[in-house]
Amino acid sequence: MEKFNVCIVGGGSTYTLGFLKSFVRLKEEFPIKKLVLFDIDGDRQRPIGEYGKILFKERFPELDFSYTTDPAEAYPEMDFIFMQMRAGGLPMRRKDEHIPLSMGKIGQETVGAGGMAYGLRSCVDMIEAVHQIREYSPNAWILNYSNPAAIVAEALRREFPDDQRILNICDQPENIIRSVSRLLNVDWNSLDPVYFGLNHYGWFTHIYDKKTGEDLLPLIRKTVHEKGFLPQDAEQRDKSWLDTYGFVQTMMEDFPDYIPNTYDGYYLYPEYKCSHLNPEYTRADEVIDGREKRVFAEAAEVIKEGKVGDRFHAISDAHAEMMIKVAEAIAFNTNQRFIVIVKNDGAIANLQNDAMVEVVAELGINGPRPMRVGTIPQFYYGLLAQQVSCEKLIVDAYYEHSYQKALEAFTLNRLINDAKKARELLDALVEANKGQWPELK
Numbered sequence: 001m002e003k004f005n006v007c008i009v010g011g012g013s014t015y016t017l018g019f020l021k022s023f024v025r026l027k028e029e030f031p032i033k034k035l036v037l038f039d040i041d042g043d044r045q046r047p048i049g050e051y052g053k054i055l056f057k058e059r060f061p062e063l064d065f066s067y068t069t070d071p072a073e074a075y076p077e078m079d080f081i082f083m084q085m086r087a088g089g090l091p092m093r094r095k096d097e098h099i100p101l102s103m104g105k106i107g108q109e110t111v112g113a114g115g116m117a118y119g120l121r122s123c124v125d126m127i128e129a130v131h132q133i134r135e136y137s138p139n140a141w142i143l144n145y146s147n148p149a150a151i152v153a154e155a156l157r158r159e160f161p162d163d164q165r166i167l168n169i170c171d172q173p174e175n176i177i178r179s180v181s182r183l184l185n186v187d188w189n190s191l192d193p194v195y196f197g198l199n200h201y202g203w204f205t206h207i208y209d210k211k212t213g214e215d216l217l218p219l220i221r222k223t224v225h226e227k228g229f230l231p232q233d234a235e236q237r238d239k240s241w242l243d244t245y246g247f248v249q250t251m252m253e254d255f256p257d258y259i260p261n262t263y264d265g266y267y268l269y270p271e272y273k274c275s276h277l278n279p280e281y282t283r284a285d286e287v288i289d290g291r292e293k294r295v296f297a298e299a300a301e302v303i304k305e306g307k308v309g310d311r312f313h314a315i316s317d318a319h320a321e322m323m324i325k326v327a328e329a330i331a332f333n334t335n336q337r338f339i340v341i342v343k344n345d346g347a348i349a350n351l352q353n354d355a356m357v358e359v360v361a362e363l364g365i366n367g368p369r370p371m372r373v374g375t376i377p378q379f380y381y382g383l384l385a386q387q388v389s390c391e392k393l394i395v396d397a398y399y400e401h402s403y404q405k406a407l408e409a410f411t412l413n414r415l416i417n418d419a420k421k422a423r424e425l426l427d428a429l430v431e432a433n434k435g436q437w438p439e440l441k
């Protein structure tokens with residue numbers, strides 16, 4: 001059986017340990033012969049890389065595994081590149097969230113002012129990284145889930161218009177399907193969704209039972225009304241995520257037609273959401289004090305003991321498993337369905353063709369074959385057209401080094417929605433992102 005060479009960009013990420021374990025768990029389905037972790041930060045990369053050496057010696061000794069901070073070592077002869085960089089790191093995520101909240105607007109990783117700030121940093125770093133990758137591995141599949149994926153996808157579409165091997169993808173729609181399956185007590189693989197939107201801004205119009213074809217949406221609506229909504233892995237979640245998933249119930253009471261993505265809450269209820277976020281302690285603080293500490297503590301323990309042992313079984317990682325399944329679908333041309341980010345080209349009939357949209361697609365060796373959802377209702381069209389414009393204007397700001405375009409994007413964003421506030425926020429974020437954004441004139 002063919003075996004693949006894989007590189008993870010952002011190898012020092014808090015998600016990498018989950019990937020290392022998942023590559024072992026899935027080595028029959030997606031066989032790899034070489035795995036390289038690459039990160040620009042050697043201090044983050046080293047402990048995760050050393051963990052990998054111990055893990056693979058125990059469970060996958062035939063794997064050629066290494067880690068590096070040198071692109072020339074990381075990128076040659078690759079078949080798949082998994083991209084999970086965080087431009088500016090968690091300290092900048094903290095600023096993306098704290099600065100807007102201190103000014104009375106939502107501060108969040110991927111939406112609103114913080115998401116646009118992160119977006120400009122990611123345009124710079126992702127475009128540079130993909131150029132480097134293409135120097136060494138012109139035909140590798142690039143699977144990107146670095147955030148904000150909506151803005152990154154638009155930037156990569158413009159920078160690499162003829163590159164058919166860049167796929168942008170997010171796990172949140174699948175997380176919601178898995179959560180629905182928990183609610184209904186069915187296997188998540190038995191569910192067949194129809195979904196439309198932008199990344200972190202979409203809706204399920206139907207969730208069919210794969211076998212019978214029955215649309216389960218009425219049952220889901222009734223069950224959410226009666227029982228609320230929990231993430232599929234609720235036992236592993238911090239309270240803020242439980243609240244975010246729980247809010248699906250409120251959204252479905254007000255807008256019962258479809259099942260929302262959890263991120264829709266920020267766009268539909270910006271005032272309510274803002275008043276319930278703590279400007280002194282945001283999700284970034286929770287991640288820094290929680291997941292980041294846990295991951296690096298686990299790495300330190302394993303390095304000290306020289307074995308992974310039972311830690312291998314501690315938690316399953318749906319995120320990593322999904323991304324590896326995506327690579328498997330491409331590698332073996334399975335045409336399995338995933339919800340992916342693609343150029344619209346009529347998938348949402350009444351949205352502009354060059355929008356990067358998120359829909360169900362069959363995925364195989366020739367890339368995604370998206371499924372059309374037809375014309376979406378006026379309300380959803382209005383929301384999405386506004387946000388597409390906002391995302392495009394941020395990418396314009398990147399290419400043109402344009403303060404004006406950035407100001408337009410901030411003004412148009414539903415989470416800001418006011419030109420004076422947009423200017424205040426933008427000025428504060430320009431200051432905080434010096435050296436990491438293009439200089440806006």
Ligand SMILES: NC(=O)c1ccc[n+]([C@@H]2O[C@H](COP(=O)([O-])OP(=O)(O)OC[C@H]3O[C@@H](n4cnc5c(N)ncnc54)[C@H](O)[C@@H]3O)[C@@H](O)[C@H]2O)c1
Nearest residue numbers: 010012013014015039040041084085086145146147170171
């Ligand atoms: N779309 C999704 O479904 C999804 C899900 C989870 C995480 N993510 C994204 O994955 C990324 C990692 O998240 P995290 O919380 O583990 O962050 P993290 O800060 O712990 O890890 C990111 C790593 O990227 C590295 N990095 C930064 N710039 C880089 C560059 N130019 N080249 C190579 N490496 C670079 C950092 O040094 C760090 O080790 C983020 O972009 C996050 O938003 C996306």
Ligand SMILES: O=P(O)(O)OC[C@H]1O[C@H](O[C@H]2[C@H](O)[C@@H](O)[C@@H](O)O[C@@H]2CO)[C@H](O)[C@@H](O)[C@@H]1O
Nearest residue numbers: 109110147170171172173175231241283287319
């Ligand atoms: O606040 P964070 O860093 O915990 O999560 C932000 C990400 O949230 C979504 O992803 C999943 C994540 O992949 C999964 O491992 C788990 O932590 O749940 C998250 C929410 O369901 C989102 O899709 C990503 O884009 C965010 O970066």
Ligand SMILES: [Mn+2]
Nearest residue numbers: 149170171172
């Ligand atoms: Mn996502």
